[in-house]
Amino acid sequence: MALFGLASLGGADLPRGRVVDPVVVGGDATQSYALYLPSSYKPDRAWPILYCLDPLARGRVPVERFAQAAGKAGFIVAGSNNSRNGPTEPEREAIRWLLIDTHGRLAIDDQRIYLAGMSGGARLALEWAGNGAVAGVVACAAGFGSELPKEVPFRLYATAGVDDFNYDELFQNSLALARRGIAHRFVEFDGGHDWLPEPLAAEALDFFLGRVPPQAAQPSKRQQDVASRSDALRRQVEMASDADKRTLFAALQKTAAKAEDSDERRIARRMAMGAFVSWLEEGRELLAGKNYNHAAHCFKVALIVHPDSAEAWYALAVATAAAGNKRSALEALEQAVARGFSDRGRMEGEPLLERLRKDARYRAVVEKLSR
Numbered sequence: 001m002a003l004f005g006l007a008s009l010g011g012a013d014l015p016r017g018r019v020v021d022p023v024v025v026g027g028d029a030t031q032s033y034a035l036y037l038p039s040s041y042k043p044d045r046a047w048p049i050l051y052c053l054d055p056l057a058r059g060r061v062p063v064e065r066f067a068q069a070a071g072k073a074g075f076i077v078a079g080s081n082n083s084r085n086g087p088t089e090p091e092r093e094a095i096r097w098l099l100i101d102t103h104g105r106l107a108i109d110d111q112r113i114y115l116a117g118m119s120g121g122a123r124l125a126l127e128w129a130g131n132g133a134v135a136g137v138v139a140c141a142a143g144f145g146s147e148l149p150k151e152v153p154f155r156l157y158a159t160a161g162v163d164d165f166n167y168d169e170l171f172q173n174s175l176a177l178a179r180r181g182i183a184h185r186f187v188e189f190d191g192g193h194d195w196l197p198e199p200l201a202a203e204a205l206d207f208f209l210g211r212v213p214p215q216a217a218q219p220s221k222r223q224q225d226v227a228s229r230s231d232a233l234r235r236q237v238e239m240a241s242d243a244d245k246r247t248l249f250a251a252l253q254k255t256a257a258k259a260e261d262s263d264e265r266r267i268a269r270r271m272a273m274g275a276f277v278s279w280l281e282e283g284r285e286l287l288a289g290k291n292y293n294h295a296a297h298c299f300k301v302a303l304i305v306h307p308d309s310a311e312a313w314y315a316l317a318v319a320t321a322a323a324g325n326k327r328s329a330l331e332a333l334e335q336a337v338a339r340g341f342s343d344r345g346r347m348e349g350e351p352l353l354e355r356l357r358k359d360a361r362y363r364a365v366v367e368k369l370s371r
Contacts, residue, residue, distance in 0.1 A: 014105070016041050019067055021060045022081055026104065030345070031097040034059035036067045036077040037106075048112035048135075050205075051098060052079035053091075053121030054195075056311065062116055065195050069202035073209060075114070078102050085120035086284055095128065114208055116140065118195050119166070119277075129154050136208040140196050142166050143173040152177065156184040157204040161191030163266055165274025168227045171217045178216035186217045190261075193273050222263065230267050237275055242301060249275070249305050276305040280312055283319065292323035310341040322352040329353070330361045337365055344369040 014020060017039035022032035041047065050070065052062035059079030070077045082094035102108060116138035117125030126144060129137045136155035141164055158174060160167040167188070174186035185207050189197055196204070206212045240248060255268035283298030296319035302312045313336035321329035333347075333356070344366065347353065356362040 017071065019060060019063050021063070023078075023101070025097045025101045027100060028097055030082070030349075031094060031101075032059075032081045033098055033101070034063040034079045034081065035102075036063050036070055038071045038074055038076070040074065041076070043107040046107050046109035046112075047074065047076050048114065049076040049078060049102065049106070049108050050114045050116055050138075051095075051102075051125075052077065053083045053095075053115070053117040053124050054079060055085040055119040055121050057081050057084035057094075062118065062195055065198055066116065066201045066205070068198060069205050072202070073205045075205060076102075076106060076108070083121065083124065085281065087288055091124055095124075111135065114138075116204070118142070119193060120281075138196070138201075138204045139170070141170075141193050143170045145169065148173065148176055148180075152182050152184070155208055156182075157207050158184060158186045159196045159200055159204075160188060161194060162188050162261075163192040163269035163273075165193060165230075165270040165277070167270065168223075168230070171223065171227075174217035175219065183214040185212065185215045187215070192269055193277070226263050226266055226270075229263070230270050233267060233271050234274070237271065242304070245301065246304055272305055276302050276309070276312075279305075280309075280315065283315060287315070287319055287322070290322075292319050295319040296323055296325075308339050310336045310339040313339060314341050314347075318350060318352050321356055324355075326356060326359070329356055330359060330365075333365055334361070337368055342369060 014023070014035065014037055016037045019034055019036050021034035023035045025031035025033070050066060052059065052066070054061055057080065059081040061079070063077045063079040066075070066077045078098060080094045080098050082097075083091050110133065112135050113133065114136045115125040115129055115134055117123070118140040119142050122139040122142040123145070125137050126139055128134065130149055134154050136157065139156060139158045141160055143158055143166070156177075158170050160170045170186065174184065177184050187200055187203065189200055191197070203212055237245060237248060249272060252268040252272050255264050256272055258265050279298045279302040283295045283302065286295035286298060296316060299312055299316040299319055303309065303316065306312060313332050317329045317332035317336055320332060347369070348366070
């Protein structure tokens with residue numbers, strides 16, 4: 001249930017036992033987070049907290065995923081509504097305000113600060129944990145990448161869906177950590193590039209509390225075969241023209257849509273989402289570097305794979321507006337809203353959309369988001 005007017009409330013006044021979203025940061029009204037306080041929360045003692053970082057700034061999503069388990073385990077959960085994949089400085093600013101505001105409102109035990117992140121949020125959480133006093137990290141859908149740190153001074157719960165394009169990265173991270181004698185827990189689940197399901201959220205908190213033992217990945221012939229075939233297909237896609245990409249992904253989408261699990265379906269799902277995220281991230285990097293035409297091309301290629309992505313349509317609108325193609329930008333913005341884009345504040349605050357603001361079509365989009 002969304003609430004308003006929470007910027008002035010202290011911890012003693014915040015609702016317990018349910019997700020509150022948004023909690024507006026007292027020092028910066030542009031920053032907010034979703035929050036869960038256990039029903040038993042009282043400010044007369046310090047409590048453990050789980051900070052959640054979503055790649056699309058959807059703070060409520062992970063907080064809801066952990067809420068039931070957190071209520072039983074006695075954890076506060078807070079998810080940023082501002083930290084998203086992209087430039088580093090806005091991410092760090094979101095984390096800074098998240099820490100300031102929660103510490104200002106709530107009784108937090110600084111010896112029991114835990115993090116949970118998904119995809120780019122997982123990488124950010126692991127970086128954060130490596131630089132400060134963090135007791136544990138849930139790394140979902142992404143890990144350390146190809147270079148593991150020399151030490152992992154926190155409890156690590158790593159998890160990925162079997163259809164996730166980052167599954168093999170987390171799997172290989174687990175094998176490498178095990179070879180080095182670093183205790184951690186790796187668990188897979190049925191699903192793709194997403195947050196872990198609620199039962200694993202509960203298991204992750206139990207792992208932090210020492211109720212569940214460490215568990216490393218176990219190599220299998222199937223895992224090795226799927227990884228090898230996925231790599232080969234990825235190289236084929238990289239060499240293909242845009243027209244050939246359309247043909248390849250049309251076939252992959254049919255395989256990915258099949259109801260029954262199979263190696264072929266896992267490969268198709270990993271490849272499709274992996275390619276989509278890769279082109280989306282490349283486009284964002286080009287956009288940040290003011291290479292607007294090439295950024296727009298990346299977003300268009302991403303939409304070949306995932307034509308219903310509101311985020312990709314919005315990114316295309318920003319890039320094409322910056323490149324000076326007003327008509328295409330307005331069309332892309334309308335497509336984004338039609339597919340579920342709803343962040344009016346983000347849209348109104350985007351300087352690259354400035355040249356569209358006086359257009360009647362832009363005002364119609366704003367009006368639609370205001371309803």
